[in-house]
Amino acid sequence: MYDGAPAPLSRTRTFALSSALRQQSVDLFDQLKRTSLDGVGVSWETYGVSETAACALIESHAQDAGLETKWDAARNLIVRLPGKNPALPAVATDLHLDSVPEGGNFVGAAGVVAGLVTLLDSQQRGGAERELVHYALRGEESAWFRGPCYFGSRVLFGGLMAADFASPHRSDRKTLEDSMRESVADIESGQPGLDPARLACWFELHIEQGPVLIAWEKPVGLVTGIRGNIRHRQVNCRGEAAHYGAVPRWLRHDAVLAMSDLLVRIDEHWRVLLEWGEDLVVTAGVVETNPAEHAVSCVPGEVTFSLEYRSQDPKALDSFGALLQSECEQVGEKRGVTFDLGPPSATAPAEMSPNIVKLLEDICADCGTDFEIMPSGAGHDSSVFANAGVPSGMIFVRNDKGRHNPHETMDFCDLFRRQRFLTARCRRRQAARRSTGHEQCPHLGDGNRPHYH
Numbered sequence: 003m004y005d006g007a008p009a010p011l012s013r014t015r016t017f018a019l020s021s022a023l024r025q026q027s028v029d030l031f032d033q034l035k036r037t038s039l040d041g042v043g044v045s046w047e048t049y050g051v052s053e054t055a056a057c058a059l060i061e062s063h064a065q066d067a068g069l070e071t072k073w074d075a076a077r078n079l080i081v082r083l084p085g086k087n088p089a090l091p092a093v094a095t096d097l098h099l100d101s102v103p104e105g106g107n108f109v110g111a112a113g114v115v116a117g118l119v120t121l122l123d124s125q126q127r128g129g130a131e132r133e134l135v136h137y138a139l140r141g142e143e144s145a146w147f148r149g150p151c152y153f154g155s156r157v158l159f160g161g162l163m164a165a166d167f168a169s170p171h172r173s174d175r176k177t178l179e180d181s182m183r184e185s186v187a188d189i190e191s192g193q194p195g196l197d198p199a200r201l202a203c204w205f206e207l208h209i210e211q212g213p214v215l216i217a218w219e220k221p222v223g224l225v226t227g228i229r230g231n232i233r234h235r236q237v238n239c240r241g242e243a244a245h246y247g248a249v250p251r252w253l254r255h256d257a258v259l260a261m262s263d264l265l266v267r268i269d270e271h272w273r274v275l276l277e278w279g280e281d282l283v284v285t286a287g288v289v290e291t292n293p294a295e296h297a298v299s300c301v302p303g304e305v306t307f308s309l310e311y312r313s314q315d316p317k318a319l320d321s322f323g324a325l326l327q328s329e330c331e332q333v334g335e336k337r338g339v340t341f342d343l344g345p346p347s348a349t350a351p352a353e354m355s356p357n358i359v360k361l362l363e364d365i366c367a368d369c370g371t372d373f374e375i376m377p378s379g380a381g382h383d384s385s386v387f388a389n390a391g392v393p394s395g396m397i398f399v400r401n402d403k404g405r406h407n408p409h410e411t412m413d414f415c416d417l418f419r420r421q422r423f424l425t426a427r428c429r430r431r432q433a434a435r436r437s438t439g440h441e442q443c444p445h446l447g448d449g450n451r452p453h454y455h
Contacts, residue, residue: 043408
């Protein structure tokens with residue numbers, strides 16, 4: 003039985019992608035961009051026409067190459083390359099194809115293209131012992147519907163709730179249920195679509211949505227964990243509207259100043275907690291006064307805003323939530339207002355498999371590639387799989403301006419480097435089998451489930 007220590011593997015040479023597959027990757031990005039209905043950036047809308055068109059494009063390329071494809075009940079696209087030993091659990095990769103409005107062409111597409119081309123590369127080299135599966139998932143982003151995200155991955159494990167289906171669209175107020183029905187998703191089944199035991203491990207490639215790798219001049223980020231978050235989409239602060247010239251300061255119940263007071267206090271707590279070594283990020287936005295009463299001569303009586311905080315530590319999330327509630331009460335008493343945080347949406351933190359992180363470190367060494375070990379501040383579908391018990395790993399690709407905007411740029415050499423990772427991984431497994439006489443990779447335990455401690 004595997005004892006948790008990295009098994010010794012023979013150093014093998016790295017296989018680069020063929021020039022044809024490289025060109026196919028570049029062409030795919032251009033073709034995907036044309037499926038967007040947005041002329042500024044890309045706007046692949048969750049369960050919308052553009053997201054469906056992007057998935058269909060990937061399906062077409064996979065079918066042309068002879069790969070197996072299917073759509074599950076949630077209309078996730080699944081691409082398969084059968085393994086030589088069908089009894090073994092599969093190695094899976096994924097990424098989503100939805101984007102934020104006017105987003106960039108790489109935030110989801112990089113992983114989808116890399117996963118597809120990895121299967122094509124393995125197919126050209128004769129396949130692998132295990133089945134390779136690539137998921138193009140729906141609805142990872144939270145930008146389109148006022149509810150939790152990860153729709154496509156959560157439905158695989160029966161994780162969508164009635165409140166999710168009732169989430170309204172950001173513009174036309176159409177519910178998620180209506181949009182899923184229009185996309186021919188089978189929302190009636192309500193059953194988990196994936197048995198975690200059928201996956202040996204899960205890999206996700208994603209652009210880094212921050213500036214760290216660019217600043218450190220490192221092409222690779224190996225992710226240790228994904229921060230969980232608590233999201234209050236519409237905090238409501240109620241005071242009392244009044245004429246600003248007639249009401250003195252000490253008699254005002256100004257909702258905007260109360261909100262500002264609260265956020266300054268929260269920011270100071272955040273600063274102190276960071277100095278104490280806590281993992282925490284906080285942000286507020288989407289600020290709106292009541293349009294029925296706001297005016298330049300009026301003390302604002304109502305303001306709504308969003309507030310979100312993230313951490314890899316569940317205790318830090320709980321503690322900060324209690325601190326937020328306490329500050330709402332103190333500011334409310336001081337300024338004569340009330341705060342209603344509204345129902346929160348929560349996503350649990352997730353830990354990436356330490357053994358997979360170690361395996362990726364070894365492959366970086368084989369490739370001669372510098373890397374950085376880092377957490378993910380943004381949420382990803384991999385958190386759903388990790389929390390469902392599937393050993394998971396994430397690779398970041400450095401990406402200049404890669405922060406949900408149409409100006410993000412990516413060096414294609416970095417993407418091809420990532421694709422070589424998975425190729426190198428398969429070669430290392432084959433070398434290990436030859437050297438040990440066993441038919442499974444030492445990193446994948448007894449051939450049925452990985453042993454990660």
